[in-house]
Amino acid sequence: MARLNLLEETRYEKLPVNVYPTQKEAVKHVAHRIAGLIRSKQEVGGQTVLGLATGVTPIGVYQELVRLHKEEGLSFKNVITFNLDEYYPMQPDAAQSYVTFMNENLFNHIDIDQSKVHIPNGTLDKDAVAAFCMDYERKIEDLGGLDLQILGIGRTGHIGFNEPGSAPNSGTRLVTLDDLTRSDASRDFGGKENVPTKAITMGIGTIFKAREIILMAWSQRKASIIKKAVEGEISSDVPATYLQLSDNVEFVLDAGAASDLTRFNTPWLVKDCIWTNTLKKKAVIWLAGVLKKPVLKLTEEDYNSHGMAQLAVEQGPVYNINIDIFNQIQHTITGWPGGKPNADDSQRPERANPAKKRSIIFSPHPDDDVISMGGTFIRLVDQGHDVHVAYQTSGNTAVWDDDVLRYVEFAIDFNKSIGEDTAKLSTVYDGMRTFLEQKQPNQIDTQEIRNVKGFIRKTEAIAGARYAGLPDDHIHFMALPFYETGKTQKNKVGEEDVRLVMELLQSVKPHQVFAAGDFADPHGTHVVCFNIILAALQQLKETEEWVKDCWLWLYRGAWHEFETHEIEMAVPLSPQEVLRKRNAIFKHQSQKDTPVFPGDDDREFWVRAEDRNRETAGCYNQLGLAEYEAMEAFVRFRF
Known part of the structure; x- marks a missing residue:
């Protein structure tokens, strides 16, 4: 009966799917599958031939394999590896190369024989690529094929770099990358214009020959493409759907990546x-x-x-x-996000008392506050609440280089105008200009340049918060240490990050905390910042009484919006309030027009925000509720 029930639940799914509550559990499953295969081959004196992937998805698997090697003696001496792909052209020592990626995440930390490592060669002359690809296929065939191929999935549905239009019998070859794939890679290259347009990739036919195939996907950001790959019709428009034809495939997902599948999204x-x-x-x-x-x-x-x-x-x-x-x-609709004084609050999302609340709006980047909840921010101030805003990171990686020169040139001219000596500043400016003229894609900026980029974001944030009505002493810049690397890759969260948030919370003792709950942020900063806030509140809850009366509200808007059924507080905005919110966003001039890292949405941030707020209001109206101009949505997080 249990088996019949499972078949009923998964009848929309056209291939085997295993879903784990968390990425950590899923990663452990895959890593231990690989380790078991390696050990079983070792016992009979055989070699294990692995097909390996790159990108964010397999990093956790590689970390667990390294742990198994160092702590449990897993040896890789009998392992031969073939990587799926490599950008073309690409030098192997470049920071963005998959040679560098594999060395940093796996090979440098295990006992594998480097002569048994195979990665497509991104340095070849174009005339030599075809012969290389044929030889790559031949090496795999001579070893009896791949024992296990691990895969991620791109948002175009690509596996490897087999983009839409790839044939199911394709072999290793040079391909042209989809524009969306290049956009997704832009952060690693310091802008899409620096991302190669081509790559060498194993073909779908090559992947199919593996005796086992495991495709992994994590987070809600991959949910929509996973649904297409698992439940959709086989189509060259989504190359991953070809895996439905394989008898040897398994999809391993966390709860977020599986969330659009029918059995989870619409289980009825x-x-x-x-x-x-x-x-x-x-x-x-x-x-x-x-x-x-x-x-x-x-x-x-x-x-x-x-x-x-x-x-x-x-x-x-x-x-x-x-x-x-x-x-x-x-009952989710309220014009009083801080609670309506002297009103029955039994059917309202926020408490009536205290009538004037202390609120902290935490903003991961220096503009998330006004982009995602600018109307509510302004409403809270207008209604007399004691509002603070805390910018958790400097956002200094998301400023164009030429803006740095423009602002320093302004500073030089201003100093001249008031009779100040500009020699030292001019020397610094010359050094900046020389550096930027020679700067390589994604090269770490000098400290002076990083400082100026941070100052630009800071002054914009101050302007936006002042426009919302805050006094300067209620505007806080935290510069959390995890972020301040100068690179797109950030440090792990440390005790200092949590301590800084705890100190601010202790000084304000808020009744309300607003935090970014848009965990689909492609840069990952939002979820990191949220986890720091949550850790701080949980620690304080053990010792400080005020925390028990502190409500934590999550906002979205910069990247995605809450589903209507999730919303617990909807704050309607009038046409005038929409305009005021837009003006607050406009204070962030470095993020207007084309921001450095726009993600997968080419609309400007103010346009995204207004469209999503109007869509939320439209959803409420379609359900039979009043028709508002726009709405900002919130979900309460119980901690």
């Missing part, structure tokens, strides 16, 4: 459910969206025709369900 379509209030709310809102009906117009036939007959039977009549959900959605 595949099985009987335990109808918690959360699931009921999600299902009714989903049904209204599918049918484009207001909640109060949904009928029993609508429920029965869309997998929700069980809910109708167990908790019906459906009109009562509709009224309950409609009321729950309506």
Whole structure:
């Protein structure tokens, strides 16, 4: 019976999928699969032939393999490796090369014979590439093929660098990279213009010959492409769908990457459910969206025709369900994000007391506050709350180099205008200009340049916070140490990061904390900053009484928005408030027009914010609620 239930749940899935609650658990599973294969081959004196991948996805697997080598004696002396791909052209000692990546993340830390390591050669003359690719295939075949190939998946659906349009029988070859793939790589290269347009990659046909294939994906950012790969029709538009044809494949996902799969996203379509209030709310809102009906117009036939007959039977009549959900959605709407004084707060998202609250808005980058919750920020100040804003990082990697020269030139001219000596500043400026003229892609800036970039972001943030109405002593710049590397790759979080946040919390003793909950941020800064805040609050909760009355609200908006069923507080914005929010975002001039790291959304940040806020308001209106100009959405995090 259990097997039949599983088949029912996964009937939309066209290949085997194993889902783990966390990336850490999933990584351990894959690493131990590899280790078991290596050890079983060692026992019979054989060699293990591994196909390896690069990128963020397999790093945790490599870390666990290194740990197994150092702590549990796993030897790699009998292992032969073939990497999937390499940029072309690419020098092996370049920071962005996959040779460097594999050495830094795996090979330098284990006992593998370097003569048994194979990575496509990005230094070849173009005329020599075809022969190299044929030889790469021949070496794999002469060894009896790959025992195990591990894969990640790109947001175009590529595996290796087999982009949309790749043939299922393709071999190792030179390919042209998709524009989205290059955009995703731009942070590693200091801008998309520096990303190579081509790469050498194993073909899909080569991958298919492996005796085992494991495709890994982590985080909600990969959820939509995973759904296409697992549940979609086989198509060259999504090369990963070809894996549906293999009998030897397994997808290993964390909960985030699996979240769009039918059995997790809309489980009522595949099985009987335990109808918690959360699931009921999600299902009714989903049904209204599918049918484009207001909640109060949904009928029993609508429920029965869309997998929700069980809910109708167990908790019906459906009109009562509709009224309950409609009321729950309506009660999330408030024009008083700090609580409405002297009002019944039993049906409101925030407490009425104290009437004037102390609030801290934590902003990972110096503009997330106004981009994601600028309207609510302004509303809190206008309503008389004691609002502080804390910028957790300097954001100094996200400023164009020519802006540095422009600002220093301004400083030189200003000093001249007031009769100050400019000799020393001019010398520094000359050094900056020389450095920038010779700067290599993603090269770490000098400390002076990093300082100027940080100053630019700082002054913009001050201007934005002042526009929102804050006095200067309520504007805090934390410069958390984990971020201040000058590189896109940041340090691990340390005790000092948490201590600095704890000190600010202790000094303000807030009733409300607002933190970025947009963990789909492609740079990963948001989730790191959130975890620091959470660690600080959890430590303080053990010793300080005020923390028990402190509510933690999450905001989004810069990258994604909360789903309607998730929203616990929706703050409507008038047309005038939308304009005020836009003006606050405009203070961040270095991020206007084309920011250094725009991510996968080519709209300017202010446009993204307004579009998402209007979309949220539109979702509420479609459900039968009042029509507002825009809405900012929040979810409360219980810690």
